[in-house]
Amino acid sequence: MSAETPLPAAKDVRELFEGLLGRDVQVATGGGMVDPNEEFGAAVGVYVDNMLRLTALVILDLDLAARVGAAIGLVPSRGAEEAINAGALPDNLLENASEVLNITASLFNAEGAPHVKLDVVYAPGDPVPADVAQWVLAYVRRTDLDVDIAGYGPGRFSLLVV
Numbered sequence: 001m002s003a004e005t006p007l008p009a010a011k012d013v014r015e016l017f018e019g020l021l022g023r024d025v026q027v028a029t030g031g032g033m034v035d036p037n038e039e040f041g042a043a044v045g046v047y048v049d050n051m052l053r054l055t056a057l058v059i060l061d062l063d064l065a066a067r068v069g070a071a072i073g074l075v076p077s078r079g080a081e082e083a084i085n086a087g088a089l090p091d092n093l094l095e096n097a098s099e100v101l102n103i104t105a106s107l108f109n110a111e112g113a114p115h116v117k118l119d120v121v122y123a124p125g126d127p128v129p130a131d132v133a134q135w136v137l138a139y140v141r142r143t144d145l146d147v148d149i150a151g152y153g154p155g156r157f158s159l160l161v162v
Contacts, residue, residue, distance in 0.1 A: 005056060008108070009143070013147075013159065017147070020072055021072055024149075025150065028146040031146040031147075034060065036122070041124035041126070045104065049114040058159050059160075062087065063155035064154075067154075070093055072097075075093070088124070102118045
């Protein structure tokens with residue numbers, strides 16, 4: 001396997017989200033890096049290869065995690081807004097957002113590249129282990145996006161290939 005894990009384009013992220021959520025999704029490149037250490041934290045999906053080596057991270061700020069979790073679960077948008085206002089992600093929205101993060105692994109799996117799968121999801125506010133946290137704000141191959149889900153609203157998304 002000589003190919004490396006690909007860095008998905010913003011268009012790929014938008015198309016995946018639109019397909020999963022059944023809604024229009026707007027993405028804008030050049031968004032700020034999502035930092036789980038910010039107030040209220042972020043959902044962090046950790047992806048590994050078949051040798052269990054850290055391969056990629058996908059980080060959703062609390063706003064996007066709540067909105068994605070609500071949209072895929074057909075929870076009214078006010079459910080997402082209540083979670084955002086409370087500064088915490090309830091279990092149902094975390095489970096739904098985790099499923100989106102699981103399916104997001106498909107963006108990394110290209111012909112000839114190592115197989116990548118979701119290993120663990122850290123909920124907003126949960127401590128992220130040092131071996132993962134060191135990459136969150138690193139200047140590696142990454143895509144930082146502002147995402148807006150029709151009927152649910154905006155949030156921030158960071159995807160890193162390490």
